[in-house]
Amino acid sequence: MNSDDMQRKLELKRDDYSNTIAGGDPEVLQNMEEWYNACEGIVKLQRAEEKHYEYLDMRGMVALSGKDFGLIQDYIDDECIIIVPKSVHKEASRNMQ
Numbered sequence: 001m002n003s004d005d006m007q008r009k010l011e012l013k014r015d016d017y018s019n020t021i022a023g024g025d026p027e028v029l030q031n032m033e034e035w036y037n038a039c040e041g042i043v044k045l046q047r048a049e050e051k052h053y054e055y056l057d058m059r060g061m062v063a064l065s066g067k068d069f070g071l072i073q074d075y076i077d078d079e080c081i082i083i084v085p086k087s088v089h090k091e092a093s094r095n096m097q
């Protein structure tokens with residue numbers, strides 16, 4: 001069974017459970033579908049983020065944000081990301097200890 005077959009099987013099972021829970025109520029089914037899509041979107045973003053960090057790691061880079069170091073927290077927020085070489089990150093970490 002390939003991944004497409006597995007996904008289709010899970011979608012059918014999801015739809016079956018949704019119908020059972022909702023009793024066929026279209027509004028409830030719509031809400032459940034929106035909830036499912038939101039969850040699926042979160043998973044896709046997490047996978048994309050993991051691949052992004054894997055790519056940086058392969059290139060010898062590190063991504064840092066304000067939450068990573070207390071010293072820079074006052075200067076950048078959690079949404080600002082700085083990409084630095086691993087060697088610079090290690091040196092800075094050593095100097096902070």
